[in-house]
Amino acid sequence: MESINFSDIFKSGFLExxxxxxxxxxxxxxxxxxxxxxxxxMIYKKTFSGxxxxxxxxxxxxxxxxxxxxxxxxxxxxxxxxxxxxGALSIVRFRTPxxxxxxxxxxxxxxxxxxxxxxxxxxxxxxxxxLIGLVLIVFVNKIKIxxxxxxxVKYEDNQIEKTLDxxxxxxxxxxxxxxxxxxxxxxxxxxxxxxxxxxxxDFINHISExxxxxxxxxxxxxxxxxx
Numbered sequence: 001m002e003s004i005n006f007s008d009i010f011k012s013g014f015l016e017x018x019x020x021x022x023x024x025x026x027x028x029x030x031x032x033x034x035x036x037x038x039x040x041x042m043i044y045k046k047t048f049s050g051x052x053x054x055x056x057x058x059x060x061x062x063x064x065x066x067x068x069x070x071x072x073x074x075x076x077x078x079x080x081x082x083x084x085x086x087g088a089l090s091i092v093r094f095r096t097p098x099x100x101x102x103x104x105x106x107x108x109x110x111x112x113x114x115x116x117x118x119x120x121x122x123x124x125x126x127x128x129x130x131l132i133g134l135v136l137i138v139f140v141n142k143i144k145i146x147x148x149x150x151x152x153v154k155y156e157d158n159q160i161e162k163t164l165d166x167x168x169x170x171x172x173x174x175x176x177x178x179x180x181x182x183x184x185x186x187x188x189x190x191x192x193x194x195x196x197x198x199x200x201x202d203f204i205n206h207i208s209e210x211x212x213x214x215x216x217x218x219x220x221x222x223x224x225x226x227x
Contacts (some may be wrong), residue, residue, distance in 0.1 A: 072118025
């Protein structure tokens with residue numbers, strides 16, 4: 001049985017297949033992915049509308065774009081490497097939860113930009129980044145979206161519900177009963193989806209002062225409700 005030494009490796013096409021890449025093209029791909037990642041960083045920071053801004057997540061978008069570009073450039077020069085990379089990435093499991101659906105949009109945008117830069121479609125990645133950034137700025141910052149509220153009222157007498165309907169009809173644009181519950185002590189709890197007029201929520205003070213009302217709570221509501 002013949003032994004394999006380093007000279008045999010050099011004689012084979014191993015190093016030739018792994019070194020057949022252009023250094024200039026690689027630098028262009030990495031620099032362009034970094035520039036687009038920096039653009040995505042600024043767009044994310046400008047359009048963020050959540051509660052707690054995560055600077056580390058925003059920085060990870062830049063690194064993710066460059067890493068994706070690096071992977072694409074690596075696997076495009078070697079078929080065996082591409083198969084091994086697919087097998088290695090298939091065992092990776094990400095456990096960090098993504099709470100905001102817009103974060104998924106930025107993650108997908110970053111990965112797509114990295115793939116395009118790594119594959120050499122730098123101009124397409126730049127044009128796509130500019131258009132997507134423009135859409136996000138316009139729809140997130142410029143267009144005002146009316147978010148409803150949840151009004152939760154706890155009361156003792158079932159007759160109060162008629163008075164609640166009168167108060168809501170006079171003070172809000174639209175309201176809808178989402179749920180209603182009754183306890184064994186005849187305590188009632190009703191939940192309304194409310195769309196207010198010009199962010200005026202002073203009517204909740206009138207509801208809380210009504211005779212028989214135990215409490216009145218108003219919450220911001222994104223459209224998802226589980227009874």
